[in-house]
Amino acid sequence: MASLRVATRMFCAAAETAAAAAAAPAKSTRWERVRNSKAGVWCRSLVSDYKEACREIVVGAWGRPAKATVYVTLMGGAGACFYTNPDQSSFEAALLEHSNQLGLLSPWIRNAKSDGHIQSLVKFRNEGRLRHASLGLLSLVYWANYDTDSTLYEAQCSNLSMPWLEFHQRVLDVGFGSRWWMLDSKMQDYDMNEGEFKHLPAHMLVSSPPSVQEVETNERLHKESWLALTMEDEVEEAHVVDSYEEKVSAEPTEPVKEEQT
Template sequence: MASRLTTRMFCAMRETANIPHSQSRWEKLKNSKAGVWSRSLASDYKEACREAVVGIYEHPVKASVYVSVLGGALTCFLSKPDKSSFEAALLERSSQLGLLSSWIRSATSDKHVQSLLKLRNEGRLRHINLGILSIIYSTDYDPDSTLYEAQCSSLSVLWRNLPGRVLDVGFVGHWWVLDSKMTNYDVNEEEFTGLPVHMRVTAPPGVQEVELNERLHRESWLALKLQVEK
């Protein structure tokens, strides 16, 4: 009986010695489906990067154009203004107009700013983020209003009607319609309606006119020279 047990023990030890060692955790992970997929993905990215480098070396002009376009798009995306910046710009323009008398400020600028302020106070201004630019448009009702027309989704602004409601476009850190309306905001155009057409338009002085004015200004500070008659 004892000899039989000893024989079985030695047989078991021999069989155990012939069994290969189990794989480590890293080898199991590397040979799993996730590991194979990760290695394949890394290989694809490596090949894509190599082809990109070769393409840049072989076609530098084309690569420069692509890089410029991508860089410009990224710059536009990062510098895109939001709704809070529009409201801040609107309040700033309103303050600038408020410092001027009604006889001086531009009626076009004042009318545009006052209409935007009215829509803002009524809660009818909306903002759309389009990636590289922003759009401000108007709606008929405040979304916080309890009116049926304001809460019914079927009566909301349709996409085909949106172009007619656009009030401003934000691009590269500027609100272009608001800035254009504020051009010469301290000039009242109605004061010049009685003048002839050729006198309503002014042009910046040329280089010679500027030099002449500067010379006359310097000469005005010189002391007068009196000549004694003999």
């Protein structure tokens, strides 16, 4: 009975070993078949090419650090410009913000250049004629002849569209580095109306810088304006008034003579 059990175990172990030996070549053969296929050869060659290119980049950067620094700087700057490239929504938000700033001022205070530029942009926006073009590193805002939803023949015909030679005349703003440069330039001194001073004489249009003595005097007066007030002058004035009243009261008064009737 014991010998039968031992024989059974030996037979099972031999069967398991034979099954494992039969399965191992089949698995390795399948992997070898996939590796040697066209797709496997192409993937291995692609990985080898990338590996060689990376090795050459590292070796070249180590041999020429200045050139590698310039390339990395240019690539980083291009990536930053692409990431901070403003879109059309940012332009409309900036336009509305500047329009509200001008709306809070009186027409007599607004700068004529700032007001005219903002009013023209708002007009193009309300008419649907503002266009935005992204060039990757920067953006352009220009005006078109018709709205995008217009169904007129002139608006739909491609032969009557805007010629490219006139494109530079239609550019309204340039966006770069999260800023709209022409819009910010037009809004400088937007609360200063230069027309108010054009009727002044020539000698009042030019102001000379103050001298050193004038600056020192102004600073001294400014510091003295912050000092606490003293009551010495008032006390002295009150003392003079009191002494004058005592003097007047001490003088003898002449009797008033009655008129004889």
